[in-house]
Structure formats: C-alpha cells, structure tokens
Amino acid sequence: MASLGKTLLPARLHERLQVERWHVHEFIRRQAMPLMRRGMKVLDAGSGREPEQYLRQELLATGATLHTCDFCAGPGVDFVADVSALPFEDGSYDIVLSTQVLEHVREPQRVVAEMARVLKPGGHLFLTTPQSSPMHNLPYNFFNFTHLGLRLLFEKAGLSVKQAEPQGGHFTLLAYNLHWTMNLLRRKRMPWILGRPLILACQILFGFVLKAPLIWLDRFDTEVLNTLGWNLAAEKTAAFPAPAPEA
Structure with a gap:
C-alpha cells in the first residue's frame, strides 16, 4: 500500500512527518552543508545505493566533490569497501558524513578511527545513529548508542565533539513507534477485507x-x-591525530 503522506502532502511536509529521517536530514543541512564549497572533498561513508542517498542532490549542489563508499556495489556507489578499512590515504577529506551506519558495524571504535584517519587536521565528522530503534537490516544490526558512548568513541579517535543533539524527544519516539504498528500489521496474514481497512485506519490515525x-x-x-x-x-x-586501528 502506497504512503498516504507521499501521495497527498507537499514533499517538505511529508518529510517532516518522517520523524526517523527528518532530524537526520535537517542536521546535515544545518551543520554540514554550510561548510561545503567548491574545492572541498566530502566522503559519505556507508552511503548506501543511490535510492538511499536522500540528500545526494543537495550535497552535490554545494559544489564540493562528493565520494560515496558502501559495502555493496550499486548505482551511486563510487567505492566498494568496508567502512572499517577505508581505501583512502590519511587526511584525504575535509568532511566525512556517516548517517545511520554505526549501528550496523561489528567494530564501532575501529570505524570511527578510520573516519578520523581519512579526515584532514581540522576536518569535520558528522555522524548520526539510533539510540532507540526497531531491529532492521538483519542480521546486521549490532548496536544502539547513547551520546555518552559516542563521545567515548570519538575522543579515543582524536575527535573533539562540538555538538551532540537528539533526534527528537520522547514524543517523537512515541510517534515513530505508533507508526511502526503498520509494519507489524503488514507482516500478519489477515483476510483482505479485514487487513486493508485496518492498515488504512492506522495510516490515518498514526500517520x-x-x-x-x-x-x-x-x-x-x-x-x-x-x-x-x-x-x-x-x-x-x-594536535591529537587519530590512532591507527588495531589489527
């Protein structure tokens, strides 16, 4: 069943209601994109394929050179590699982006250290990751993080945290969990005459x-x-270069 919001609402309003994406997108728009300009190199580490690169056109519009890296080959992926072993020289990038990736890696400290390694001194890392999220992309969903745990990972990698902001509060999380009800219902085998009206009612009520x-x-x-x-x-x-990842 198609998204009612995508069908009926203006794109910007529909995006605002996608609470799991909106806070991530707005963070990159507010904090990362204003720093980007022609002549700078930006790495999207764990970018996913082009359909998952929701901000791709906006990033390219900054004039910066954008490189994408993902474990799986596909459209829009420039480099196929594991983010725990990035195929770039030290200090290659002005900015590294990592959106909703860290929860899927086996060695988060190693990955953060790699992102720090490929940054130039004074370069910036913008990273987002869940604290409370349903299991997804199974079986590759290993961790959820608090901002305190993330600070420890960053500091050990030689990164100075300038800002840590939540992806909404309790009521945003509640809105997301209610919306998740539709995913549960779609997985249940119910008669069409019952299932379709029930899902439609949940779309209207929870969406x-x-x-x-x-x-x-x-x-x-x-x-x-x-x-x-x-x-x-x-x-x-x-003054504190990132340490090389342990073998």
Whole structure:
C-alpha cells in the first residue's frame, strides 16, 4: 500500500512527518552543508545505493566533490569497501558524513578511527545513529548508542565533539513507534477485507491524526532521556591525530 503522506502532502511536509529521517536530514543541512564549497572533498561513508542517498542532490549542489563508499556495489556507489578499512590515504577529506551506519558495524571504535584517519587536521565528522530503534537490516544490526558512548568513541579517535543533539524527544519516539504498528500489521496474514481497512485506519490515525500533535508536544521534553537517536558534529584536532586501528 502506497504512503498516504507521499501521495497527498507537499514533499517538505511529508518529510517532516518522517520523524526517523527528518532530524537526520535537517542536521546535515544545518551543520554540514554550510561548510561545503567548491574545492572541498566530502566522503559519505556507508552511503548506501543511490535510492538511499536522500540528500545526494543537495550535497552535490554545494559544489564540493562528493565520494560515496558502501559495502555493496550499486548505482551511486563510487567505492566498494568496508567502512572499517577505508581505501583512502590519511587526511584525504575535509568532511566525512556517516548517517545511520554505526549501528550496523561489528567494530564501532575501529570505524570511527578510520573516519578520523581519512579526515584532514581540522576536518569535520558528522555522524548520526539510533539510540532507540526497531531491529532492521538483519542480521546486521549490532548496536544502539547513547551520546555518552559516542563521545567515548570519538575522543579515543582524536575527535573533539562540538555538538551532540537528539533526534527528537520522547514524543517523537512515541510517534515513530505508533507508526511502526503498520509494519507489524503488514507482516500478519489477515483476510483482505479485514487487513486493508485496518492498515488504512492506522495510516490515518498514526500517520496524521496523532503524529502531528506528538511532534508539537516534543518541545516540552527538554531533558531528552528518550530519543530516536543522536547527531554528533566533531572536529579532528591537529594536535591529537587519530590512532591507527588495531589489527
């Protein structure tokens, strides 16, 4: 069944209701893209194939040279490699992006160290990853992270964290979990006459009627102990180069 929001709503409003993506996209737009300009090299580490590269055109529009790297070959993938062993020389990139990748790697510390290694001194890493998320891309879903754990990984790799922001608060997470109900229902084998109306009702209730108020309520969650995930911006300190990953 097609997405009602994608069919009925303006693209920008539909994106805002996709709470699991909106906070990630806005973070890259606000924090990373303003730094990009012609002559700079940007690496999207763990980019996925082109259909998954949601910000590809916006990144290219900055004028920076964009390289994509993913474990699987496909359209839009420039380099096929494991992000724990990036095939680039030290200090190759001005900016490294890693969106919703770290939860899928076996050795997060090694991966963060590799991203730091390929950054130039003073270069920037922008990384997003879940704290609370349903299992996905099985069996390659190994970790969920708090911002405290991410800071430890970054600091050990010689990265100075400049900003850590949550991907929404408790009410955004609640909106996402309610929307997830549709995924559960689609997996159940129910008679068409029951299943289709039930899923449609959930799309309307959880995708529109309840989701917008929950997003609005999120402004009152100022402590943010319960969140979809974290967005971190970090800088590679020239005085503390990233250590080589352990063999």
